[in-house]
Amino acid sequence: MYGKAFAPEYQGALTTLSVNSSLVDVLAEGTERLREAERSGRPDEAARCGLAVAEAHRRLGQVRDADRAWKASYRSAREAGDTAAMAWALWSGGTLARQRGAFPLAWRLLGLAAELGERGGDIVVRGYSLAGLAETGRIQGDYDAVGRLHEQLLAEARRRGEARHTVWALEGIAQMHRNTGQYDKAYALFEEAAEIAERAEDRRGHAWALRGLADVLSVRDGNTERALELLARAEASCQAMNLSSALAYNHKMRGNVFYRAGRYREARDLYELALEEFRAMSEARGEALARLGLAKSLAHLGRDRAETAAELADLARVLERSGLRHARAMVTRAQAEFGLAAEVVR
Numbered sequence: 001m002y003g004k005a006f007a008p009e010y011q012g013a014l015t016t017l018s019v020n021s022s023l024v025d026v027l028a029e030g031t032e033r034l035r036e037a038e039r040s041g042r043p044d045e046a047a048r049c050g051l052a053v054a055e056a057h058r059r060l061g062q063v064r065d066a067d068r069a070w071k072a073s074y075r076s077a078r079e080a081g082d083t084a085a086m087a088w089a090l091w092s093g094g095t096l097a098r099q100r101g102a103f104p105l106a107w108r109l110l111g112l113a114a115e116l117g118e119r120g121g122d123i124v125v126r127g128y129s130l131a132g133l134a135e136t137g138r139i140q141g142d143y144d145a146v147g148r149l150h151e152q153l154l155a156e157a158r159r160r161g162e163a164r165h166t167v168w169a170l171e172g173i174a175q176m177h178r179n180t181g182q183y184d185k186a187y188a189l190f191e192e193a194a195e196i197a198e199r200a201e202d203r204r205g206h207a208w209a210l211r212g213l214a215d216v217l218s219v220r221d222g223n224t225e226r227a228l229e230l231l232a233r234a235e236a237s238c239q240a241m242n243l244s245s246a247l248a249y250n251h252k253m254r255g256n257v258f259y260r261a262g263r264y265r266e267a268r269d270l271y272e273l274a275l276e277e278f279r280a281m282s283e284a285r286g287e288a289l290a291r292l293g294l295a296k297s298l299a300h301l302g303r304d305r306a307e308t309a310a311e312l313a314d315l316a317r318v319l320e321r322s323g324l325r326h327a328r329a330m331v332t333r334a335q336a337e338f339g340l341a342a343e344v345v346r
Helices: 023-039 044-058 065-081 084-098 103-119 123-139 143-160 163-179 185-198 203-221 226-242 244-261 264-280 284-300 304-323 325-337
Strands: none
Touching: 023 185, 044 084, 044 304, 065 084, 084 103, 084 123, 084 143, 123 226, 143 163, 163 185, 163 203, 163 226, 163 284, 185 203, 185 304, 203 244, 203 264, 226 244, 244 284, 264 284, 284 304, 284 325
């Protein structure tokens, strides 16, 4: 049995905030409480409030502010001698690094966060940090390395009845099944994640699950209209909470659904919107995926063949350097789809 979802990253004076609180509100209250803690000379409280500020900035796509905030939170935690708070700050920094496509840094920070979480006796930040490592590997396409870790974390979350973490693990495993063509397994897991998230009032997790269900309905069944309905529901939650990254991925997925339906002009418009959103928040992986979708849409709309070849070749180089293996394979398939593999520009 799962209880109501909660946000363990909202700490100190901010524990009353909901997992569904608008990020604009989180940032405003977190900043106010942070200033109070700094004025009263309480580095422990400054570290805890600074974590919420860092996470709000990150999820709003304000990368530079998020980078400053997590580092300030870490410094305050170190001054207070609070090992667990140091771990939480490193978790935030590692998550931001992954968002920016700095994967080696993400691995290092999240690994340190897991170690400090264990040393500080905080099983939640340890679990979140291990989950961050698992997600980093999954995003890079290293399913063999992190598949077992996803399953381990799912078992732990189920045992403790942590709805939010259970939903995260289910969605991660579902995404790996989807990416390897096991659509029925993926759908079942996304469906379970959506049900748990809805009962636990985890709007963020529910939005991601709806996005996954829409993806499978589109690619497996060709059910365009039902997929778009689910994405519209997910978008409403993203907008209500100011979830910039999730909203951009939602727009990108709508582009995917239109593309698969052969509605290339609508797909192009959504990919252009998502690309602009991803670039504004320095979301490297999302930017690459939006660029790929846009290149394919434009090719169908009559773009010059040489321009498409050059765009895909550049994308291939970018993804090769960043270590995003699954996305790199998608570019290879696109090159084959348009008969451009031999025209790669070196």
